[in-house]
Structures are given as C-alpha cells and as structure tokens.
Amino acid sequence: MGLEQIKELLIAQGASRIVVKCLANNDNTKQQVYLGGSFEVLQLLPSGEIYSGGISKKGPIFKAPLDFWWLTDEGDICNAPGSQLILYPKYPEVRFSGFLQKCAQSPRHLMQPPTPEERAARLDKNRVLFLGISGKKIIGYVTHWDDPVSAQVKEFIEQGQLTTVASVFYALYKKTADSKEVLIGKLNDIYQQGLIPSQRIKNGEIVPYVAQNGAGFTLESLFGISPNGIAEPDFEDWELKAHSGRVVTLMTPEPNGGEYTESLEQFLRKYGWSNKPDRMDFASIHKNNLRNEKTNLCLIMQGYDPEKQEIIDPEGGLHLIDPEGNIAAGWGFSKLLEHWKKKHSRTCFVSYSKHDEDGIYFRFGPKLRLAEGADIKRYLNSLYNQAIYYDPGINMKLINDKWKPKKRNQFRIKWKDIESLYERVTDIALDAQDE
Incomplete structure (x- = not known):
C-alpha cells in the first residue's frame, strides 16, 4: 500500500x-x-x-x-x-x-x-x-x-x-489543529472578555458558583468542562490550572493502601482530631522523611534510591507511617505513575485576578505558563526532596446520625519550583497575541 x-x-x-x-x-x-x-x-x-x-x-x-x-x-x-x-x-x-x-x-x-x-x-x-x-x-x-x-x-x-x-x-x-495554538487562541478570547462571573457546569448547564474557590470551576466552564474528579487532560492533551498564588495543587490521588482504604472513620479517629462532637479532621502538611507533629505520622518514600533517582522496588511507594510502623495511608508507585501519566504531560497555568464587588468575578490572564515534558524522574525526585508535599483536607461530619466524608488528598508544589518538574516551560502574555 x-x-x-x-x-x-x-x-x-x-x-x-x-x-x-x-x-x-x-x-x-x-x-x-x-x-x-x-x-x-x-x-x-x-x-x-x-x-x-x-x-x-x-x-x-x-x-x-x-x-x-x-x-x-x-x-x-x-x-x-x-x-x-x-x-x-x-x-x-x-x-x-x-x-x-x-x-x-x-x-x-x-x-x-x-x-x-x-x-x-x-x-x-x-x-x-x-x-x-x-x-x-x-x-x-x-x-x-x-x-x-x-x-x-x-x-x-x-x-x-x-x-x-x-x-x-x-x-x-x-485531525484537529495544533492544540497549543488552539488553546492560546481560546484563552486570548477569554482574556478579552474581561470580568466573568463565578460559575460552574452542573448537569450540563452553566450555573452560578458562590464559594470563594471558583476560579478553577469558572475556567473549566468556559471550556465546557464539567467537574468530575477524573484525572484526565482538560482540553485535548492539555491540563488547565487557574493560578494566582505561591502554591500549585498538582494532583489529588486517593490512597490505594493503608488503614485509610479500610475505614476512613477509623483512620480519622486514630490519626485525626476533633474540636466538635460532630466533626473529625485530618489536615496538615506532610513532607517526605519528616514526622508531622500534629498527626505523628511520617511520610516515607519506600523502594526508591535517591542517589540513582530510580525505583528499586515496584511494590513500594509513598506511605504515611505511624510510630508503630503501620501504614496509615499509602500510594503505591503504580498509583503515582498512573496518575502522572494521565494528568501532567502538558499543563497550562492561567493567571487570574478576583473581584468581589457586587458578586464574585474573575479575569483570566494575561499571563500563561505552558509546561511540557513532565519527566518521571523529576516527578519522583521532587517528591523525595520535599518540593512536592502532601497537604490533605479530609473530614467527616455527622449529619442525620451518619458520618459524611469529604476527601481531598492534595499534592502541592510552590510556584517557584514548577520549572524543576518540566523539560520545557514557556511564558506567554496574552495581551501580545493580537500585536
């Protein structure tokens, strides 16, 4: 042929x-x-x-x-x-x-x-x-x-x-045009719109969103993306991240090992705390090889050689270990690799500003950062060297005599360390696109 x-x-x-x-x-x-x-x-x-x-x-x-x-x-x-x-x-x-x-x-x-x-x-x-x-x-x-x-x-x-x-x-x-050019063009159109009310997509329709953390939802809604928690790229092969501060949330993988997976209530009673009879919390920064004074757990990367920067035990991973050596929660290397492969190949960080007069509004742009080539060795090394850290926001509330969970297992990195994760980082100013 x-x-x-x-x-x-x-x-x-x-x-x-x-x-x-x-x-x-x-x-x-x-x-x-x-x-x-x-x-x-x-x-x-x-x-x-x-x-x-x-x-x-x-x-x-x-x-x-x-x-x-x-x-x-x-x-x-x-x-x-x-x-x-x-x-x-x-x-x-x-x-x-x-x-x-x-x-x-x-x-x-x-x-x-x-x-x-x-x-x-x-x-x-x-x-x-x-x-x-x-x-x-x-x-x-x-x-x-x-x-x-x-x-x-x-x-x-x-x-x-x-x-x-x-x-x-x-x-x-x-089949489609170059996704990078299409993405920049779309974001340039959004920037030209100016202030956009806080919103999200629910049941296929755009609806107002009144909480303070609506920047990401609003940006996704402008691309027709409904929040679903699935670790997939947002726009073709690009992940979108609204960015305004000094810290970036990279991923939110659920643990696939440890006491957390057996019983969240038991995990919170053992490692969390409660200031009210109807609520239990687990929310404190954990970094590799450091014991957290509040939870008494140590985040340990097992099965990894930091000198060679390579996995030496495929059954290892990132584990929260208590003083008795029990795994409170853990992410196996297979889980970390699976999440990384789906979500972090190409990321577009979109700057935004928030305006609170007569409601919550966002303006996206003018700064974009296009990050490409997320290398697995850089990713694992950043976890080991504490550049990427675990910052959970987990709780259970007693509602109608039943404990209702809220799970948020965040891995975050400071904005100044983003470049260490990628092979190529390009900064673009949207107001220059029409020149």
Whole structure:
C-alpha cells in the first residue's frame, strides 16, 4: 500500500492521530519494540491501568495493557489481546511487547528476531511502524524493509518534514489543529472578555458558583468542562490550572493502601482530631522523611534510591507511617505513575485576578505558563526532596446520625519550583497575541 492509502485506512478505522517510528533490527518479538528513553510515550499512547510487574533482569518493571489492533492490507483490523507496554524505571525506558499473541492476522513475518546475516543486510533499511490512535484504541501497521513507503517515510524524517513526538515517534496526521495554538487562541478570547462571573457546569448547564474557590470551576466552564474528579487532560492533551498564588495543587490521588482504604472513620479517629462532637479532621502538611507533629505520622518514600533517582522496588511507594510502623495511608508507585501519566504531560497555568464587588468575578490572564515534558524522574525526585508535599483536607461530619466524608488528598508544589518538574516551560502574555 502507498502512504496515503495507509493513512486513509487508519482514519477510516477512527484514528484521529497517526504517528510513525522507523523500526531498528532490535525492534522485534524477542527484544521488544523500543518506545523511548523516558516515560513520555505513556502520555501519547492510551493504555490501561499501570501495575507492578515485579523484578526482572533489568530491575523493577511496571506494565500497562493496550487495546491494540493490527490493520490488514484489506482494511480490516485484528485484535492482539496480549499487547502491553513494559516500563523500566531504572533507565527509564518503555518497550512494547505481546503484539503478536493470539492474533492470526498480525505481521508475524515482519517482527521476528533477525539472523546475523539478515541483521547485516538490513543495517541501512527500516520497517516503519504506523500507530493510529482512536480514543483508547491503538491500530498498528508495519511495512517491509523494501517497501517504497519505508524509504519514503525515512526520507521525510531525514529532511525534517515530520515533527518529533514523544522522543521516538514522528507526527504524520492529526485531525484537529495544533492544540497549543488552539488553546492560546481560546484563552486570548477569554482574556478579552474581561470580568466573568463565578460559575460552574452542573448537569450540563452553566450555573452560578458562590464559594470563594471558583476560579478553577469558572475556567473549566468556559471550556465546557464539567467537574468530575477524573484525572484526565482538560482540553485535548492539555491540563488547565487557574493560578494566582505561591502554591500549585498538582494532583489529588486517593490512597490505594493503608488503614485509610479500610475505614476512613477509623483512620480519622486514630490519626485525626476533633474540636466538635460532630466533626473529625485530618489536615496538615506532610513532607517526605519528616514526622508531622500534629498527626505523628511520617511520610516515607519506600523502594526508591535517591542517589540513582530510580525505583528499586515496584511494590513500594509513598506511605504515611505511624510510630508503630503501620501504614496509615499509602500510594503505591503504580498509583503515582498512573496518575502522572494521565494528568501532567502538558499543563497550562492561567493567571487570574478576583473581584468581589457586587458578586464574585474573575479575569483570566494575561499571563500563561505552558509546561511540557513532565519527566518521571523529576516527578519522583521532587517528591523525595520535599518540593512536592502532601497537604490533605479530609473530614467527616455527622449529619442525620451518619458520618459524611469529604476527601481531598492534595499534592502541592510552590510556584517557584514548577520549572524543576518540566523539560520545557514557556511564558506567554496574552495581551501580545493580537500585536
């Protein structure tokens, strides 16, 4: 098939984005397909929940299943149910495996380990892997070493005609315009609107919001986003954050271990406090390797080597430990990685000012900060070095003889430390956009 025909078939199968990678000799079933020397690919390719894969010869590993399908020359697709990403945090590195299992129409003959003679003969040739992203589904197609399309794509890359994506891929097609330009244009329109009343979306409709913390809800409403607590990007592949102070809330993951998950009431009675008979609270800053005097809990990052800046035990994580060594609450590394992959690839921090005359109003802009390339090593190192800290706001209230919970497990960072989390940070003034 020609290049345009491959694109058309992938688009016909629902692909809204197509990326390509020239495969090396080592990209095969035995050595697995190399997908980059960082975890950035996790934020490009939709995957299932990350889980611990134990210890391998290459150290700790994590795995994430893929909803992967092979495209045939006839335009049909065939599911490869064993497909998965394998994450090696020691390096870090991501590889693709299991892509031939239980799939009769997979390109098995193109993905086998080469003999020494084949390896030598193909040194200057490449197969090309096409990946069409359709929602949470990935559709793959691979060309032969001598296929004209392989040479054509390689030439496009060498001539700089394709943009790099997630370090090892190149963008071939995207259904919508560049999301960064669209985002800036949208925010520029919002800035030009001036003061906007505090509001949110409820049941599909914009309604007034009278509490003081309405900036984020208001900004989301202007993008048609309904608050749902799901850790996904807000606008295409961008997360939106309204920002006005010295501290930024990065994420709000619920613990997946410890006494907290067994009984929140028991957790609060044991580690929280109560100034009223009808209310219990747990709200105090916790930093790694420091005991909190109020809760008597110590936040400890277990299974992490700070000198090498790598995970050494995939079953470890960030745990609140009491003086007896019990885990009061904990976030396994798989939980932290899962939350990070979904939420922090590209973040747009939008400045705002609040006006309280005759109601609550916000003006968004003129300053934007576009942060891209959230590196997993930077993320984990910032947790260990206390740049990112745990700042919960959890309580239970006794209402009609029943305890009603409010959960807010925040991880926050000071504004001055934001740049340490990202590879690229760009500051933009919206009032300059029309010049």
